Amino acid sequence: MAGKVALLLWAQTLGLAGAQTTQLLVEPPWRPAVPWDRVTLTCQGLGTTGATTWYRDGQRWWLEGPDHFTVTESGSYECDRPGSGLSPPVMGPLCPIGPLVLQVPARPLMEGDTVKLRCQCRWDLLVTEVRFYRGNKELIKTLPRTELSLSPLHLHHSGRYRCRVWVNSGVSGGWQESALVTVTVHEVLLSGVSVSAQPPGGQVALGDCLVLSCAVAAGTGPLSFTWHRGGSGTLLGTGPNLELRRVGDNDSGQYHCRVSDGDSVAESVPLNVTVLVPVANVTITPGPLSHQVHAGDPVTLRCLVQVGSAPVTFTWLHNGQEVARGPVMELGKISVEHSGTYQCMATNELGQDGHRVFRALSPELALEVTPDSRWVTAVAVNVGRTLLFLFLLLAVIGGCHCWHHWAARTPQDRTPPEEGAVQDPHVMGTEQTGVHACAGFALIEE
Template sequence: ISLRMSLTVFLLFLLLIPVVAQDGWAVNYNSKSVCTLKGSALSMECTYTPPSNHSVQKAFWTKELVTSGSEPPDLLDDPEYRGRVQYLGDEHRDCSLRFKNVTETDQSKYYFIFITNQPGGKYQGAGGVDLSVTDLQVEVPERVIAGDNVTLTCKTTCSLTVRPTFTWYRNGSSLSSSTDQLHLQPVSSDNKDRYHCAVLGQNSPEVTLNVRYGPKNISVSISPSGKIVEGSSVTLTCSSDANPPVQNYTWLKGTSLVAEGETYTMKNISSVDSGEYKCRSSNEHGQKLSEALTLNVLHPPKNVSVSISPSGEIVEGRSVTLTCSSVANPPVQNYTWFKGTSSVGKGETYTMKEISSVDSGQYKCRSSNEHGEKLSEALTLNVLCESVL
């Protein structure tokens, strides 16, 4: 059924329910009850028969059951129905009632009554017709997990009298399904689509799927950004996408557990904190590990020491090399050699060829980079005189 067609729906009822009086009075409602959609139109089919010697003076519908001699109110005189109801029948046999734009307040029982020209000539069809008014709702499974096959159901609060044709829409575009169910298989964690169903031009409210899934798109950020210098404070933050949100965060340095929580703060950071850090995020649907973030802590030289080659006794006339070793990040940029308090050379090594006794003394190395400098402990060089036979 096209959504462009008129909302008017004529409900034809196959079950005939006669109500006949002893003297030939009769009202036949084509159905005891009808169910229709809010906003639609319908016709209640009905026929009636007066006795042969009676002439019908008035025929109308009412919501009240006659219990006394008084005349019940005519539906056409009710302001709530004025302009929305129409009597399609005549004064002979047809007593059909037509509704336009049915509202929720129209849900009630309706009776047909006719009055003739004879004394006591008033008759109401017993039983009446129950009108139920419903709207459309899309029923979504209470729990939807990524990868599941999901069925959406277009529901009404009562069973529509006329078997309807359903139309399903995703993000405003119609789909091929024409039954009361729409099958989605399988659903993705990225499913943000809007769904609704329609019957006879009436639309349900839109729904979206609340798809549950384990953590994904895990990443680690560092604050402050830029260079990390020894002694400063650093905070790592774990970000992820999950539904429900991540319940547990675990921090790893290499393969060792170092902390828990969405953030990990290291105060007064040192070179030993350098390394690769990962965050593991988890919820009830799974867990995932982030890519590694490399933390590179910058610091001035430390552990500065001096070694001598060759080792052992140093005899005049030989060649001796002093080597400066240190730990620094970035690496040492300048080495300066001192004998006592006097600068004697530069570079990572200091070589003395044909050494003599005047070279004896205490030697130190000063290592420096952009973050500072440090002086080694003194190395004492004792040059022995060469033996003369």
């Protein structure tokens, strides 16, 4: 580790009172920084991020620089932002020489906080046991790289801490000990800090305005307020109210306010803010957008929404007319009447009292229903039978007509010729043929 420089970074953020609002944030948020960490300083305050002025050891070091950078040299760092002034200094002395360091959170430690101490050792060391001490008193024996919990913090937790590890690494094996680190627990004189939201509940539609308010039940002024989201410590604003004029979909999260009276700091319970997103990217399954099925097949259509906050309602359209509601539409065994275009319309109502309604339509699904081959065969058979029946019916009608025509002839016409009379063979054959033909039709009729 010879020749390597590490930094001890300690952000003095306890003094939040007064007009000064610019802050320097340390990432990772631990002190001291281990030599193998990449430490980033971020300047939080009002004004343009590209107009940040940086100071090192009291001298102007970077004019109109970025709002963050990775620290490579030791020193005392400050930043200045137009409109919010100069930040408290962040100190960067050399890290203690050695492969082991005890780290504490790089923020003010308040009574009641949840805090852990980390015993960090170089990555190439084989550690079998870790011990923590306050002063000369041993607190706990743990497994390698285990953290020491001091939660919840009390005033008696203040003191000087160190850790020891047993290293199995050849010639460098044995006990290694970290440098002492001071833990200071600050008394909380403020109480009853709470956050409220408008709209109530912290649910707000995308693009709407959200106002958060910080209230203190007990405390003496003057008080200063800062706003933060999650555990990052990023400064969002100052004052008892925080206004987000047009919330974006990345503004969801837990927000809390921190109040200082100059001597102590109190923090509210986080308020969960949920940004409600309009429905979008509505699709229908099954695909593709042109779908061909056979008559009699069972068909089920489903509507899917890729983006959108609940609750979401679904409406189905067939050729532009509403036919059903719900995310699933069962068509059952379909017929050719089901052919046409289908669309799903998704709707959600956002904002307080649902005053904003959003709708999104899916692409059209063209459903073409073709007759079943079994149905075509059945139709052909039925047509053949019908034609045969008509043919037989016409034959019967013709036979009856012929019979009645022959029966209507006079008796003289029907008298057989006298015995010995000569008949024209052509005429006689015709009459007999007609009689037998009519008889044949009569038999068919019977």
